[in-house]
Amino acid sequence: xxxxxxxxxVESVGRxxxxxxxxxPAERLENQVGGRLREIARTARIKGFRPGKVPTKVVEQRYGxxxxxxxxxxxxxxxxxxxVRDNALRxxxxxxxxxxxxxxxxxxxxYVATFELVPEFGEIDVTKLQVVRHSAEVAEADIDxxxxxxxxQRRSWSAVTRPAREGDAVDVETWSQAGDERLPAQGVExxxxxxxxxxxxxxxxxxxxxxxxxxxxxxxxxxPEQWRVPQLAGRTVQVHLKAEQVSEPVLPEVDxxxxxxxxxxxxxxxxxxxxxxxxLERELKGALMNRLRREVxxxxxxxxxxxxxxxxxxxxxxxxxxxxxxxxxxQQGQQIAALPDNAHEPFLDAARKRVxxxxxxxxxxxxxxxxxDPKRLNxxxxxxxxxxxxxQQVIELYRNDPQLMSGLQARAMEEQVIDWIAERAQHTxxxxxxxxxxxx
Numbered sequence: 001x002x003x004x005x006x007x008x009x010v011e012s013v014g015r016x017x018x019x020x021x022x023x024x025p026a027e028r029l030e031n032q033v034g035g036r037l038r039e040i041a042r043t044a045r046i047k048g049f050r051p052g053k054v055p056t057k058v059v060e061q062r063y064g065x066x067x068x069x070x071x072x073x074x075x076x077x078x079x080x081x082x083x084v085r086d087n088a089l090r091x092x093x094x095x096x097x098x099x100x101x102x103x104x105x106x107x108x109x110x111y112v113a114t115f116e117l118v119p120e121f122g123e124i125d126v127t128k129l130q131v132v133r134h135s136a137e138v139a140e141a142d143i144d145x146x147x148x149x150x151x152x153q154r155r156s157w158s159a160v161t162r163p164a165r166e167g168d169a170v171d172v173e174t175w176s177q178a179g180d181e182r183l184p185a186q187g188v189e190x191x192x193x194x195x196x197x198x199x200x201x202x203x204x205x206x207x208x209x210x211x212x213x214x215x216x217x218x219x220x221x222x223x224p225e226q227w228r229v230p231q232l233a234g235r236t237v238q239v240h241l242k243a244e245q246v247s248e249p250v251l252p253e254v255d256x257x258x259x260x261x262x263x264x265x266x267x268x269x270x271x272x273x274x275x276x277x278x279x280l281e282r283e284l285k286g287a288l289m290n291r292l293r294r295e296v297x298x299x300x301x302x303x304x305x306x307x308x309x310x311x312x313x314x315x316x317x318x319x320x321x322x323x324x325x326x327x328x329x330x331q332q333g334q335q336i337a338a339l340p341d342n343a344h345e346p347f348l349d350a351a352r353k354r355v356x357x358x359x360x361x362x363x364x365x366x367x368x369x370x371x372x373d374p375k376r377l378n379x380x381x382x383x384x385x386x387x388x389x390x391x392q393q394v395i396e397l398y399r400n401d402p403q404l405m406s407g408l409q410a411r412a413m414e415e416q417v418i419d420w421i422a423e424r425a426q427h428t429x430x431x432x433x434x435x436x437x438x439x440x
Contacts (some may be wrong), residue, residue, distance in 0.1 A: 006079035010087055013114075016310045018089070020113040021100060022079045029109060032071045037063060072109075080113050090118040090366075092359060093313040116310035118359055124367065129299040129425035134291050136437035138280045146276050147254060150262065157247035163210045164246045166196040170208045171244040176221075178237045183229070188242075204239065211243040228333055280434065282383050287438040289415055296418050297357040299425070309355055318344035318351035361417045370417060377412045384408075 007023040041059045049058070076097055084091060095115035157169050164170050173188040193200045195209055207219045218240045227233040252258050256267030264272045322344040329336050344351075364370070381398055385391035398404045 006075070006082070008079060008083040008086075010083065010089075015308060016092070016117045016119060017312070018115055018117060020080065020083060020095075020115070021110065022076060022083070022097075022113060023108045023110045024075055024079060026107050026109050029068075029072060029075060032075070033064070033068050036067045036071060040067070076111055076113075092116045092118045092310045093316065116313055118363065119307050119309060121304060121307060121360065121363055124360065124364060126364065126421045126424050127426065129296070129303065129421065131292075131295050131299060131422050131425040131427040132430050133295075133422060133427045134288055134430050134432050134437060136284055136288065136432045136434050138277055138284060138434050142280055142434045143273050143276050146280060147273075151251040151254070151258075152249070154252050154258070154261070155249040156252075158250050159213075159245055159247050161213065162246070163212045164195060164208055164243065166209065167194070167249060169194050169247045169249070170211065171247075172208065173242040173244060174204075174239060176232065176237045176239045178231055178235055181231060183231060190244075204241070207241055208243065211241070211246070213243055213245050216240070216242040226334075228335075279386070282386055284434060284437055286383065289418075291437070292422055293415070293418050296421050296425070297353070300357050300360050300421075301353045304356060304360060307356065309352055309359070314348065314351050314355050315344065317355050318347040321347040321351055321354075358414075361414055361421075364421060365413065365417050368420070370413075370420060372409060372413045373416055376416055377409060380412045380415070381408060 008020060010018055010020045013019050037056070037059050040063055041054050041056060044054050044059060044062075046054050046058065046062065049055075080095060080097070083089075093116055095113040097111055097113045100110035100112045160168070169192055171190070171192050173190050175188045176183045191200075193205065193208060195205050198205075200208075201221060201223070203219060203221045207217060211217065218238055220236060221239045222236050223229075223232040223234060225234040254269065254272075259269065259272045260267045262272070262275075264275055322339055325347075326336060326339055326343075381395055382391070384398075385394040388394045398408060
């Protein structure tokens with residue numbers, strides 16, 4: 001049966017929120033479920049039965065619940081999408097579809113879809129926007145700096161008898177006295193600090209500077225309020241230090257063996273520098289796009305700040321941002337339990353801006369009939385893949401995963417629209433160095 005046998009009614013429950021009731025014949029669902037189960041029965045391989053000879057009841061027990069859920073979801077999505085087209089609705093975010101509270105009529109299934117609409121933006125004249133377009137190039141000095149960074153990554157250490165200075169590694173033993181409490185209660189904690197790396201608090205790194213192997217000292221340290229050790233957080237503590245060993249870095253020569261270790265099979269310096277330049281140019285391209293996205297986004301937010309936004313969509317975005325912040329904090333070693341229900345509230349302002357820009361970008365694309373350029377999508381995919389050791393595997397991963405590819409298409413389309421807006425806006429050019437461009 002066509003989707004038109006689904007009965008649909010739409011009502012307003014707010015300026016931007018709508019409620020759609022969908023009623024479809026139960027017979028239609030059962031017919032499609034039965035047909036799908038019969039298809040499965042012809043090919044299913046279940047232990048104890050020959051292929052194609054599995055009893056219907058066994059197939060129903062094994063696959064019935066999953067098939068029923070998939071068919072029902074498909075029918076509801078089909079009816080919803082048709083109703084959206086028929087009523088010329090522009091949806092913001094994803095609908096929430098749930099069984100209706102009220103009983104459906106005999107032989108009917110009834111569901112309610114709650115969703116929000118894209119607000120009315122009125123005229124969107126991007127030529128009035130003032131955008132700064134940044135430009136930068138990769139210089140030979142940037143390649144030299146990257147080679148030096150790579151040497152630092154491959155450095156080894158050699159023990160010295162002189163006092164420690166910036167850049168040296170100090171094997172250090174520590175214990176702390178916080179009031180009447182000693183941490184650790186017995187013994188010491190051992191670690192290695194490269195002076196100047198920021199791995200330890202500035203007061204501790206300053207104290208290690210000038211110490212020689214075997215030397216000890218005690219210093220007073222004020223620990224931050226959010227310190228990872230609760231007994232020390234926000235307190236003034238006596239920290240005892242003992243330098244066990246001081247080592248200076250030994251950097252490798254940029255010879256063929258060093259160059260080959262980064263995948264340049266020829267071992268030639270010229271080719272190594274070319275590879276580095278290509279990588280830096282890809283990084284620079286991404287950084288300049290991020291700057292342009294921020295520039296255009298800030299202008300759009302300023303121009304359309306008064307537009308009412310879908311509240312549920314904003315809340316969802318804020319909750320997603322709070323969840324990302326939680327994950328980052330955990331990755332940094334912070335012990336944080338589940339988020340409280342109001343944890344998203346500090347992110348609401350940023351979420352509103354992000355939602356506003358996203359809706360405006362989508363509206364610009366719709367009004368100007370912009371379509372995703374396949375070349376741009378492929379370039380973005382290659383850019384992402386190039387940051388991994390096996391680029392081709394990453395490309396295949398994206399091409400075989402609809403969810404990953406959908407996210408990539410959305411990002412590529414956003415960048416394409418941002419470029420389109422920037423080209424038509426009033427803009428000024430500002431040249432940056434490579435370091436400035438990739439910086440915050």
